[in-house]
Amino acid sequence: MIKRLNWRVATLVSTRQETPTARTLVFDVPGWPGHLPGQHVDVRLTAPDGYSTQRSYSIANASSEDRLELTVQTVGDGEVSPYLTEVLEPGDQIELRGPVGGWFVWRPHSSPPxxxxxxxxxxxxxxxxxxxxxxxxxxxxxxxxxxxxxxxxxxxxxxxxxxxxxxxxxxxxxxxxxxxxxxxxxxxxxxxxxxxxxxxxxxxxxxxxxxxxxxxxxxxxxxxxxxxxxxxxxxxxxxx
Ligand SMILES: Cc1cc2nc3c(=O)[nH]c(=O)nc-3n(C[C@H](O)[C@H](O)[C@H](O)COP(=O)(O)OP(=O)(O)OC[C@H]3O[C@@H](n4cnc5c(N)ncnc54)[C@H](O)[C@@H]3O)c2cc1C
CATH class of the missing domain: 3.40.50.80 (Nucleotide-binding domain of ferredoxin-NADP reductase (FNR) module)
Structure with a gap:
């Protein structure tokens, strides 16, 4: 049975600059069900006038951790990525849903190289x-x-x-x-x-x-x- 994924509110806790144009965002997501390495989330941003847009971002951190980390590369004329890399500050909230994806995942107990x-x-x-x-x-x-x-x-x-x-x-x-x-x-x-x-x-x-x-x-x-x-x-x- 396919489970419906609900949007959750995620609060930015901290950031790490990876390169001048990419940063890692660490989120606290109450009720996060956990993830498998390789899965991604959908991120939804909504403007005060109600306009909303969403993009996919891979999960960067280990599956054993409760928090959620994304690493976003700025796309020059992009709508979402510059907001995530340059504007969002600790304490700010976004919506996300996931984890998404069941094929591009590594299950930690699988054995081949x-x-x-x-x-x-x-x-x-x-x-x-x-x-x-x-x-x-x-x-x-x-x-x-x-x-x-x-x-x-x-x-x-x-x-x-x-x-x-x-x-x-x-x-x-x-x-x-x-x-x-x-x-x-x-x-x-x-x-x-x-x-x-x-x-x-x-x-x-x-x-x-x-x-x-x-x-x-x-x-x-x-x-x-x-x-x-x-x-x-x-x-x-x-x-x-
Ligand atoms: C499953 C999945 C996982 C992803 N994971 C990550 C991730 O972990 N980190 C990450 O930084 N991005 C990731 N992406 C890409 C991300 O979803 C966005 O496409 C990217 O951030 C650009 O969004 P934007 O709103 O800034 O640009 P847009 O406003 O959507 O596009 C602006 C311009 O840039 C072009 N463009 C859009 N996306 C890209 C791109 N990826 N590369 C080059 N040009 C582009 C568009 O064609 C357009 O001309 C992932 C995409 C998918 C499908």
Missing amino acids: VLLVGGGSGIVPLMAMVRSRGKSDTPFRLLYSLRDPGQLFYADELEKVMAGVEVAYLYTRIAPPDAGRAAGRLQAADLIAYGWPPETAPDVYVCGPTGFVEAAADLLTGLGHDPAKIRTERFGPTGG
Whole structure:
């Protein structure tokens, strides 16, 4: 039976600036039922004149926590994202409903190796999976494609050594001198060098802008990964 999701009032508790144009918002949501890593919420904003609009945002924090964290990247001429990243202040309230999604989720007790491939803000639900992994012995490999080092989300956390989690940064425009790889888009060679071989039958999660997700999924299937094991989430305009 499909359960109807109710809108809930969420109060912003604190924020963390991830990059000059992205911030993490920590919400208190009374009655929040909990979530699985990979799920998202719908956020609804309503203006004083009654005009209302909604967008989807992935949940960033571990499933074991009561609070809810979203990380939002400002889209220059966007209607909702600049409000969330620049205007909303602790104590302010928004409406949200969720958790939404049952396919793009990692269940912490599943056992095959996990390959996470994220582009830009597509790192958000993948980070929820990394954070939810806890002491699980499932080995994780994360390939994080980003424009330049200034766009890195969760820098302090990702740079700490996490046993069982290997992280490769794939810069598309500007790579730092020690990157070990020239700047450029994700290629099959990156998936071979930093991913799992198809024979290990990993559970694969790909998230990011639509073009990135389609290119990555094509490369993965071209290398022999089973399309049925590749789960994708596209961050195009909501509904797109
Ligand atoms: C399931 C799902 C999960 C998502 N999770 C996140 C998340 O964790 N963090 C996050 O920052 N965003 C996420 N998004 C994207 C988010 O829902 C919005 O699309 C984004 O914040 C832009 O909304 P806006 O109102 O600011 O822009 P809009 O007013 O909707 O659009 C302004 C302009 O930007 C273009 N545009 C809209 N969205 C994007 C985009 N994502 N990338 C590039 N151009 C865009 C539009 O075509 C338009 O030209 C997710 C989307 C989906 C579908």
